[in-house]
Structure formats: structure tokens, C-alpha cells
Amino acid sequence: GSPYSALMADFEFGRLPRDVSMLQKLSNVAAAAHAPLITAAAPGLFDLQSFRDLDKPRDLAKIFESAELIKWRAFRESEDSRYVALALPHTMMRLPYGPSTIPVTEFHFVEDASKPEFFLWGNAAWSLAQRMTSAFARYGWTAAIRGYEGGGMVGGLPIYTFKSDDGDIAVQIPTEVAITDRREKELSDLGFIALCYRKGSDSATFFGGQTANKPKVYVQDDATANARLSAQLPYILATSRFAHYIKVIMRDKIGSFLTQGNVAELLNNWIAQYVMLNDDAGQELKSRYPLREARVDVTADPARPGCYRAVVFLRPHFQLEELTVSLRLVATLPPPAAG
Structure with missing residues (x-):
């Protein structure tokens, strides 16, 4: 669904x-x-x-x-x-x-x-x-x-x-x-x-978008900024939408014999179409290309043999307070090959 x-x-x-x-x-x-x-x-x-x-x-x-x-x-x-x-x-x-x-x-x-x-x-x-x-x-x-x-x-x-x-x-x-x-x-x-x-x-x-989460404070400023940003509702909504699409893409691939490298290539090629490097573009254009940077790392899920985990790094254009910070989400993927 x-x-x-x-x-x-x-x-x-x-x-x-x-x-x-x-x-x-x-x-x-x-x-x-x-x-x-x-x-x-x-x-x-x-x-x-x-x-x-x-x-x-x-x-x-x-x-x-x-x-x-x-x-x-x-x-x-x-x-x-x-x-x-x-x-x-x-x-x-x-x-x-x-x-x-x-x-x-x-x-x-x-x-x-x-x-x-x-x-x-x-x-x-x-x-x-x-x-x-x-x-x-x-x-x-x-x-x-x-x-x-x-x-x-x-x-x-x-x-x-x-x-x-x-x-x-x-x-x-x-x-x-x-x-x-x-x-x-x-x-x-x-x-x-x-x-x-x-x-x-x-x-x-x-004016604010803080979720119920209390962001952690780290020794490194970048890590603290990332924790603070990751607790903001607009960015939870943004990363969640990409998680939905990634899961649907992999769901449609169930039964295909894809290696870990194939999965990573597939997802990175897909997410690249939403990336635009021009920071001076208008908001309408940024709505079609909402990401400044994106990368998907795929690893084997040790808790679920035959399944992968996608770790997605995103840097959106929209209302980004910390231009040096990327968002990170982890999505569990269904097995690409029938067991």
C-alpha cells in the first residue's frame, strides 16, 4: 500500500x-x-x-x-x-x-x-x-x-x-x-x-518545529548541531519521505537477485535525481530538487540474514539552519531475493 x-x-x-x-x-x-x-x-x-x-x-x-x-x-x-x-x-x-x-x-x-x-x-x-x-x-x-x-x-x-x-x-x-x-x-x-x-x-x-525529543549534546559542535537538527519536525518529515520511497523501491525488487553493491547503486542513482548543487535557485526549483547532497550506504543487517539496511545521508535546501550538517536515517530493507 x-x-x-x-x-x-x-x-x-x-x-x-x-x-x-x-x-x-x-x-x-x-x-x-x-x-x-x-x-x-x-x-x-x-x-x-x-x-x-x-x-x-x-x-x-x-x-x-x-x-x-x-x-x-x-x-x-x-x-x-x-x-x-x-x-x-x-x-x-x-x-x-x-x-x-x-x-x-x-x-x-x-x-x-x-x-x-x-x-x-x-x-x-x-x-x-x-x-x-x-x-x-x-x-x-x-x-x-x-x-x-x-x-x-x-x-x-x-x-x-x-x-x-x-x-x-x-x-x-x-x-x-x-x-x-x-x-x-x-x-x-x-x-x-x-x-x-x-x-x-x-x-x-x-515559529518552531521542535519534536518531543531532547537533542543530545556532544563534544563536537557538528554532532551537536546534527542532533538538534534531527529533532526538528520539518526534517523528520523530509527524511521520512525518502525512507518511504526507498522501502517501496526495494519492495518492488523482492524476488530479484541483487547484491549489496547492486542495491547501493540502485538507490544512489535514484536519489541523485533529487539533488541540485545551485544554492541560489528559487524556491519553486528547490521544491523539485529538495536536496543539496545525498548518499545511500547499504550494509548487511546482522539481525536479519538476507536483509539490508540503508543508511541515508541528506542535506536539504529547505530552511536549513546548519549548512554544514547532514541528516541521517536508517531504513531496514526487505530481502531482494526470494528465500
């Missing part, structure tokens, strides 16, 4: 052991399928009743140092946590029903909008998924999902205006809380992807 680009889970995960255990198991599935899990964090993970309290001054990092979250920290340090994206906060799904907002024609109905919790709030993971599908529709590539001009802007969000008790016009923004640049950086460092409202507009933006 056709591989999935990503898995959507309309759930929120908190700090309970069963939540972390389920997230760990889902990350194993996502990693095996090379399909990142797009889901959301619950306010309870931050020891909050509501994301509206997220703007209060507090050190979020200290919250995650508690003994209660030992399992959570272990999950973040696992390799498969790179395949989990946790979005926040809640987003307004629609305006309240009413004659001046969304009229109900069958009968007179005015929805109570006197308190923020009365609004219809939804999962921010859907907004992130929408950015992914938009990027794919435009470029055939899901990497452009971050930044106001880089594909991370979610527009056309509902804005609710009303008269305050003082008689002034007040606004209920379309995200449950307005997240500052400083708070967004703090959340990103903790493994979350925040949707940040743009003041005075009907839009919000995903």
Missing part, C-alpha cells in the same frame, strides 16, 4: 504515567512507519488547569524537573521521541452562535460567550497538520511549515469582538493564550510546538 506521511491523533497527553506510556508506544509505531505523530500537549502536563495560565510568570523548565516526570524525561531522551510533535495551545474552532456572528435560522439561539471557557476550543495539532498539507499542495514537500513567511502562518482564524463592562470594544483572540517570543523559545526547548497569535490580526504562526 501507499505509506502515510504523518499520523494525526486528536488527543492531549498529560503527565499521568499512562499518558507517557501510550505516547512512548505510539512513538515506536510512528518511527517504524517513518510517519511522525502529530498530536497535542494537555495543560496538565505543565501542571496547569488551562493554557490561559501559561502567560503567568513562571519557570517552565523547573516544572519538568519534578520526580513526577521522570518517565516523561526518559521518553524525551528516547530515539523514537523524534517522531512525536506536541502542539499547543487550544485554538478557537468557530465563533459563538448568535445573530451577529453565526445566526441559527431554525430558532432563536444566542450562545453564552461570557467566559473564555465557554468558547469552542480545539486541538492545535489540526492547525499544524493544515500547514503540512498546504506546504505539500504548494511544493510537493512538507518542510515549509515554520515562520511567518516560511509556511507556518495559519490565517483566517475566528476573532470574537464584544463590549466590555466599561463599554469598550474587547477582543477574544483565536488562541487560548497569547504566547510571547520568549515563552515560545522556552516551550520549544522543552519539546513543544507553540502556535503564536499575531497581535491585531486574524492569524497565528508556528
Whole structure:
């Protein structure tokens, strides 16, 4: 069948052991399928009743140092946590029903909008998924999902205006809380992807792409940069897509008698068609040739006689922070010859 680009889970995960255990198991599935899990964090993970309290001054990092979250920290340090994206906060799904907002024609109905919790709030993971599908529709590539001009802007969000008790016009923004640049950086460092409202507009933006993974720190700067980059959702999506194609190519070769060298030549010739060395090319051209460099090394899989492992090194053009760093993925290939 056709591989999935990503898995959507309309759930929120908190700090309970069963939540972390389920997230760990889902990350194993996502990693095996090379399909990142797009889901959301619950306010309870931050020891909050509501994301509206997220703007209060507090050190979020200290919250995650508690003994209660030992399992959570272990999950973040696992390799498969790179395949989990946790979005926040809640987003307004629609305006309240009413004659001046969304009229109900069958009968007179005015929805109570006197308190923020009365609004219809939804999962921010859907907004992130929408950015992914938009990027794919435009470029055939899901990497452009971050930044106001880089594909991370979610527009056309509902804005609710009303008269305050003082008689002034007040606004209920379309995200449950307005997240500052400083708070967004703090959340990103903790493994979350925040949707940040743009003041005075009907839009919000995903500026970060950090997965739940906590990147390792190495002695060598290049290794640290590679670990940090490999924990970013755009690049997980990019490498996963190539893993899908490589597995399909080898699946179609089942029954053929290919040596290790033949497999390496086949895969390197295939991936070379997506490489372009011109760094000054436009984005449309880079969408057709998304890689600056690529190489596939094929080795025998010691755990599975007759099978190979493909180690793929990629350097994408899209939104690459570290031009000296390549992405690396390992894909287990089916045996090329019938047993």
C-alpha cells in the first residue's frame, strides 16, 4: 500500500504515567512507519488547569524537573521521541452562535460567550497538520511549515469582538493564550510546538518545529548541531519521505537477485535525481530538487540474514539552519531475493 506521511491523533497527553506510556508506544509505531505523530500537549502536563495560565510568570523548565516526570524525561531522551510533535495551545474552532456572528435560522439561539471557557476550543495539532498539507499542495514537500513567511502562518482564524463592562470594544483572540517570543523559545526547548497569535490580526504562526525529543549534546559542535537538527519536525518529515520511497523501491525488487553493491547503486542513482548543487535557485526549483547532497550506504543487517539496511545521508535546501550538517536515517530493507 501507499505509506502515510504523518499520523494525526486528536488527543492531549498529560503527565499521568499512562499518558507517557501510550505516547512512548505510539512513538515506536510512528518511527517504524517513518510517519511522525502529530498530536497535542494537555495543560496538565505543565501542571496547569488551562493554557490561559501559561502567560503567568513562571519557570517552565523547573516544572519538568519534578520526580513526577521522570518517565516523561526518559521518553524525551528516547530515539523514537523524534517522531512525536506536541502542539499547543487550544485554538478557537468557530465563533459563538448568535445573530451577529453565526445566526441559527431554525430558532432563536444566542450562545453564552461570557467566559473564555465557554468558547469552542480545539486541538492545535489540526492547525499544524493544515500547514503540512498546504506546504505539500504548494511544493510537493512538507518542510515549509515554520515562520511567518516560511509556511507556518495559519490565517483566517475566528476573532470574537464584544463590549466590555466599561463599554469598550474587547477582543477574544483565536488562541487560548497569547504566547510571547520568549515563552515560545522556552516551550520549544522543552519539546513543544507553540502556535503564536499575531497581535491585531486574524492569524497565528508556528515559529518552531521542535519534536518531543531532547537533542543530545556532544563534544563536537557538528554532532551537536546534527542532533538538534534531527529533532526538528520539518526534517523528520523530509527524511521520512525518502525512507518511504526507498522501502517501496526495494519492495518492488523482492524476488530479484541483487547484491549489496547492486542495491547501493540502485538507490544512489535514484536519489541523485533529487539533488541540485545551485544554492541560489528559487524556491519553486528547490521544491523539485529538495536536496543539496545525498548518499545511500547499504550494509548487511546482522539481525536479519538476507536483509539490508540503508543508511541515508541528506542535506536539504529547505530552511536549513546548519549548512554544514547532514541528516541521517536508517531504513531496514526487505530481502531482494526470494528465500
